[in-house]
Amino acid sequence: xxxxxxxxxxFAQFPAGVxxxxxxxxxxxxxxxxxxxxxVSLEPALVSICVQNTSSTWPVLRTANRIGLSLLGSGQEDxxxxxxxxxxxxxxxxxxxxxxxxxxxxxxxAWIEASLDGEVLAGDHTxxxxxxxGLGKRVDVNPLVFHxxxxxxxxxxxxxxxxxxxxxxxxxxxxxxxxxxDAGPRQDETGARVSDSRRLRVL
Ligand SMILES: Cc1cc2nc3c(=O)[nH]c(=O)nc-3n(C[C@H](O)[C@H](O)[C@H](O)COP(=O)(O)O)c2cc1C
Numbered sequence: 673x674x675x676x677x678x679x680x681x682x683f684a685q686f687p688a689g690v691x692x693x694x695x696x697x698x699x700x701x702x703x704x705x706x707x708x709x710x711x712v713s714l715e716p717a718l719v720s721i722c723v724q725n726t727s728s729t730w731p732v733l734r735t736a737n738r739i740g741l742s743l744l745g746s747g748q749e750d751x752x753x754x755x756x757x758x759x760x761x762x763x764x765x766x767x768x769x770x771x772x773x774x775x776x777x778x779x780x781x782a783w784i785e786a787s788l789d790g791e792v793l794a795g796d797h798t799x800x801x802x803x804x805x806g807l808g809k810r811v812d813v814n815p816l817v818f819h820x821x822x823x824x825x826x827x828x829x830x831x832x833x834x835x836x837x838x839x840x841x842x843x844x845x846x847x848x849x850x851x852x853x854d855a856g857p858r859q860d861e862t863g864a865r866v867s868d869s870r871r872l873r874v875l
Contacts, residue, residue, distance in 0.1 A: 687819035690744045690752045693721060694768075694775035695736035701763045701775050702736075704729045705755035707818045708797075709741070717804035718789060722797040730798070734788050739802065740774035741784040745813035746825035751777050752816065771806075781816075782809035 674682070694703030708722035719741070723730040733739060744752055754762050755777075767778040774785045786802035817824040 684819070684821050687817050687824070689781075689815045690748075690818050690823070691721065692742040692744060692751060692755050692777045692780070693733065693739060694742070694755075694763075694777065695733055695739045696770060696773045696775055697732050697736050701768070702729055702733050703755050703762060703775065704733070705744075705752045709743070712801060717807075718801055719784065719786065719804065720799050720801050722794070722799050725793075725796055725798060730800070734791075734800065736773045737787065738772045738774040738805065739786050739788065740771070740776040741786055741802070742777040742780040743782040743784075743809075744777065744816040745779055745781045745810070746816050748777070748779060748816050749823040752818075752823065779813065780810070781813040783807060 688707040689709060691706050691709040692703055693706055694701060696702075704723075704727065706721045706723065708720075710720050712718040712720050721741075751766055754765060769776045769778055771785060776783045784802075784804055785806040786804050788800060789803040790801045792799040792801075814826045817826060
């Protein structure tokens with residue numbers, strides 16, 4: 673059986689987005705950063721996050737009627753660090769938007785307004801399933817990526833003159849997770865389907 677340190681380094685090889693999970697509870701903004709956000713279901717619309725059972729924030733946050741999920745954008749690593757810091761005021765330097773009890777970090781790649789739908793205890797973490805009530809995205813903001821314990825950014829190779837990755841068939845198109853998703857591949861001058869070829873850049 674692998675030891676926790678080895679598990680951590682192997683799990684860290686999986687690149688993930690970083691999501692600010694925030695809400696107003698008893699007039700106080702509460703929140704934490706997670707990299708365990710996962711889309712779960714389209715009908716009903718559900719996502720999940722995994723929270724350490726030692727978290728002091730989640731037991732408070734989970735009581736909020738509505739919880740804001742902000743999919744942080746590249747350049748927002750300071751917000752991610754602040755939302756995992758031990759200090760009391762994690763929101764000191766942040767520009768925020770509130771909708772009911774849900775709090776959103778401005779400037780993210782996407783936002784989801786959710787409520788807690790269920791929880792499953794899974795070892796030293798709890799899988800929290802969240803029901804989506806509203807959502808939106810900004811096409812001009814790339815997501816912040818956490819990989820190998822470092823923050824990274826997606827870097828576009830579009831316009832660099834380099835040949836872009838060409839998908840062979842229409843079924844290579846990524847599944848559409850949202851009705852307003854406009855990030856699918858485009859056609860190049862030869863009529864071939866072209867993916868938005870991007871690579872990870874270490875910050
Ligand atoms: C990039 C990043 C990703 C994180 N992902 C998670 C996560 O998925 N689950 C989790 O419980 N904590 C995660 N954390 C740690 C929390 O943000 C936070 O530090 C932890 O919950 C302890 O604070 P708390 O006691 O206020 O909950 C992450 C931190 C960072 C910086």
